[in-house]
Amino acid sequence: ETGVTQSPTHLIKTRGQQVTLRCSSQSGHNTVSWYQQALGQGPQFIFQYYREEENGRGNFPPRFSGLQFPNYSSELNVNALELDDSALYLCASSSGGTTQNTIYFGEGSWLTVV
């Protein structure tokens, strides 16, 4: 039990639709990052938020966007869904924007795009 909770756990969307995934970080953690893990692959970094500001982004198009709220919970939004967006989306929380040496992961949200 890492204290990081994600919702929903599974969902199916149609190509072109939009999706919002939610993450509640571990108590006291002000940094949240999101990763995409395609089947059979390692996670790929999408972006990170520290105290409600995006402070790092991986190689993902602008249709992947996020928010972090004052209570440090977070959302990942994906617009114009494509079939290749089907993956496990992992949220991770940590304390400290620059010294996040221990990162705790949630169990993920499985997204299937049909």
Place this chain on the structure above:
Amino acid sequence: AQSVTQLDSQVPVFEEAPVELRCNYSSSVSVYLFWYVQYPNQGLQLLLKYLSGSTLVKGINGFEAEFNKSQTSFHLRKPSVHISDTAEYFCAVRVSDSNYQLIWGAGTKLIIKP
């Protein structure tokens, strides 16, 4: 650019036998190194990490890893595996002068044979 290579996609091993999962990274700067485990249909759990100091790092569940700077390796070992160790293992790297983004290997599936 940094990268992580896990040389084996699958490692089958008999129960109570020793195991080594290999990880090599490429980076021109100092790095922090991590091993995570992912049990079926679950998120990622930190096994161990190397930040600085002793190159031999001990983690949970009897695992250990050795940082070898000259060979840019961080191999994971366990002297005697149990059926409950069946999982996928991911090696990850964070560049020490970056404040975000874990870079991941593709994972190694550890298969324990009875």
